[in-house]
Amino acid sequence: MAVAKKHEEVMELAKRRGFIWPSFEIYGGVAGFYDFGPLGALLKNKIIQKWREFYVVREGFFEIDSPSIVPEEVLRASGHVDHFVDAMVECQKCRSAFRVVDLVLEQTGKGIEGMSKEEMDRFVKEHKVRCSDCGGELGKIFDFNAMFRTAIGPGSQRVGYLRPETAQGIFIDFKRLQRYARGKLPFGVVQIGKGYRNEISPRQGIIRLREFTMAEAEVFFDPEDPHHPRFSEMAGEQLRLWRACDQIKDREQLTETTVEQAVERKVVCNELMAYYLALTKRFLIDLGIPNGVIRFREQTPGQRAHYSSETWDAEVSTERFGWVEVAGLAYRTDYDLSRHAQFSKEDMTIFSADKKRKVLCHVVEPSYGIDRPFYCLLEHSYVSEKERKYLRLKKELAPIEVGVFPLLNRAGMPEKAREVLEGLKSRGFMVEYDDAGSIGRRYARADEVGTPYCVTIDHRTLEEDTLTVRDRDATSQVRVKIEELPRVLRSLLCDEIPFSEAGEPVKKRSES
RNA sequence: GCGGCAGUAGUCUAGCUUGGUUAUGACACGAGCUUGCCAAGCUCGCGACGCGGGUUCGAAUCCCGCCUGCCGCACCA
Known part of the structure; x- marks a missing residue:
């Protein structure tokens, strides 16, 4: 019981403060479904936003959005029906x-x-x-x-399924997408959306859902040229690998290696796979998951999906669920394109201008669950100290960025605080106003949901237009001019300046 | 899906064995007072027996079904 104490506390917090809760509660609930509440939706969107920064902005992949309901023939071709x-x-x-x-x-x-x-x-x-x-x-x-089965339209009752992965939407659109990419290889396409799997017996809360959000990237490349243009940037990144050959021999032994060595020694099949293993590691760390609890486990041949010739799962260690798969990197070869070519009778090859020949692309697929890292993040962010329980979320991920409090509910402070609030809102900050209970209680409420900064309007604000900014983790404060507040908060939230340099330090009462 | 255990306000919880006044307490939340920077205090307030059926004069309590959760088995491409 003591083992999963953190899980129980963090789930209690998540329900109480509006991150997640079981779906359809007033009708008794349905296993395998969770709702994201107001703060949960904000946090989830920030995780997705970060994923986009990695894959759409920096990798330059194209994002598409295709239907969740898929006609049966697509999933016959993809092998999912069988x-x-x-x-x-x-x-x-x-x-x-x-x-x-x-x-x-x-x-x-x-x-x-x-x-x-x-x-x-x-x-x-x-x-x-x-x-x-x-x-x-x-x-x-x-x-x-x-798969969840459904009927498309009346009458004919054409069979459809809720997609078990978003990837098929990308393969189906391959011809248009490669034209959009103007024949350049490699190129990548991503899709973020819901996927559906009718699990026999979903337990483990949000870890195994019947409807979940996935973020998938399909990287198309010439099988004779599996190189990433920026491989050198990632070559020195350290990876912690648990190889299939060691698992088969029941060995817990992990292989610590650089990306470059992993490819040279054929531990990982090619440069692209290794590159995306490293990118996945960087993504997870950037979310705030500690490096020490991340590993990559190679699926044994029996565990692999039908479309994959090599799969690595990115796993994060949790207190409650042990090692949790948060992403899977599959080498899908030309399986999907060749199957769709065969079933649809469309030519899925691409003409390579520099090689003067037709190429049937191979695919490396980094595929992420969003809900699982969401949970891992809550568990790893949750800090329980003597009198203080709070979420040490990374600033850029915190659902609420700034709390705004009047020290007292009189003497013009609430009016001034509202002014500050509106000023921050109009500059795009996610803010929350709180005037209920003592100032300490309000800080505690903000800490609990990971709000990194709280500004308090006090007597000096009324006299000299300065206010205090409090840091969630250190609980220390600095005094800042109102006109500089947006700039200071922006710099703090972007980690451009240390908190101590944000303004004139404020002594704690207990220290004076 | 199978077997075992469980389900009481937003959260945690007493009551269930042995059916019987207005269902206990804490925290949280709301209003007001207070409060001159870290969950203080006072007053008032909101709020629950998972759902459905049965037994009974009477069910949170006993019985059955369902739903949900936990544990074990199976499943997790």
Whole structure:
């Protein structure tokens, strides 16, 4: 119980202060769905904004926005219809459930993939396949479809699914996108949006959702030229890798290496993959996740998705859930483009001007969940000191940037405080006004949701147009002229100046 | 999905074994007073038995179903 104390406290805070809570609560709730409250929505948007800075602004990738509902043929081509629908069977005695294909392979050595349900039933009976846990009799085979199925339009009832990944929207648009990129390789396309997976039994709160936000990038490149133009900038970055070969031998051993060495020693398949591993690490650190709790785990061949020939999961260690996958980097090869070429009969190749030949692009896919790092961030930001509990969020991520308080609710201070508030709002600051309870309580309320700075209007404000600015982490204050406040706050929020240089230091009462 | 345990205001919680006045307390929140910089104090206020059914004169309490959560199994491409 003591083990997950931080998780319980941070989730209590998250619910109480409007970050996240279970969806559909007044109707009893539905497992696997969470709502983002006012502060949660702000924080989530700031995480997305940072992701855009990395991938859209700096990598120069194109962002698109395609539908969440996808017609069946797209997902047949992508392999999701075959790989998401698992024939399952349950033991009548001990109630264990198995994938039929796995169970049959294990007991008879025969692959029965592609059989109909009836054929599988017959096969299981003929070969006397039993429960591998208790040897019990097996029940009837049933389908478990991990995609949400729906109907498009009335009448024809064309089958559609809620997308299990945003990536397909990008592959479908490949021809238009490569024209937009004017034939230059490599180029990248991103999409941020909801993805849907009908989990059998979602637990672990916000870590395993049935509807979640993903941010995916598809990097298209010539397989004979898997280089990143700015690889040298990333070459020296240290990576902590847990290789598949070590996992198979049950070894917890991590490989510490630079990006460059990882490629040279063929630990990572190519330069692009290694580059995006490093970029992922930088992104997570930039969110405020400590370097020490980040590692990359290579998926073993059995764990990999059908489309991937090499996958690395970026994992963050948490108190409550252990190592949590927050991003997956998959080498999708030409799987998706060739499948869509085959199923749609469209030519998905691209003409390379410098190589004077047609190229079927390969794809490296950095794919991020947004909800999971959101949780990791809350857990790792939560600080519980003696009398103080607060979120030490990075300033640029804090949902509310500035609290504005009148020291007293009289003597013209509230009016002055409102003036300051409006001045900050009009300059684009996310501010919150609070005049309830003692000044200490208001600081505590602001600290709890990670507000980095609070300004207080006091007697001196009325006399000389200065006010105090308080730093969340140090709880120390400086006195600043009102006219300089926006500039000072902007510099502080961008980490351009240290707090001590923001203004004239204010002595704490207890110190004087 | 299976088995075990659980669900009381915004949050935490007493009451449940042995059915019976107006469902306990704390914190939080709102209004007012107070307060001259770090969750102080005073007054007042808001606010709950997860949902549905059954047993009973009477159900937060006992029984059943559902939902949700926790633990174990399975699943997590």
